[in-house]
Amino acid sequence: MRYALLSFTVPNALDALTDEERQRWLDDDAKFNAELAERDCVVGGEPLADPTTATTVRVDEGGRASLTDGPFAETAEVLGGVLVVDVDDLDEALDIAKRCPAARLGPLEVRPIRTEFP
Numbered sequence: 001m002r003y004a005l006l007s008f009t010v011p012n013a014l015d016a017l018t019d020e021e022r023q024r025w026l027d028d029d030a031k032f033n034a035e036l037a038e039r040d041c042v043v044g045g046e047p048l049a050d051p052t053t054a055t056t057v058r059v060d061e062g063g064r065a066s067l068t069d070g071p072f073a074e075t076a077e078v079l080g081g082v083l084v085v086d087v088d089d090l091d092e093a094l095d096i097a098k099r100c101p102a103a104r105l106g107p108l109e110v111r112p113i114r115t116e117f118p
Helices: 019-039 090-099
Strands: 002-009 042-047 055-059 065-069 078-086 108-112
Touching: 002 090, 019 090, 090 108
Parallel strands: none
Antiparallel strands: 002 078, 002 108, 042 078, 055 065
């Protein structure tokens, strides 16, 4: 079953760490990615650019589109990246999420990938 791990963080969270803390986080992240590669469970994923580069598109019922600079929500934490894994069940996805270094910078939402559409 496929799950998306959605990483939310405060922009520039790594910059707020000391050099030692940042290096420890980067080392942990490299180990985590090596583990995922060994498990061969990653379907895809990418870190996202800074939220200031986002453009939000809204289409009204009349089909008219409006564009707004910036992310959809105005909150302290923004979507920083997504990782899609293919694992046996939710427990395995949660086990991966618990070890993900991104979860130390902010919430990591785990959500099943929808396979059926109405």
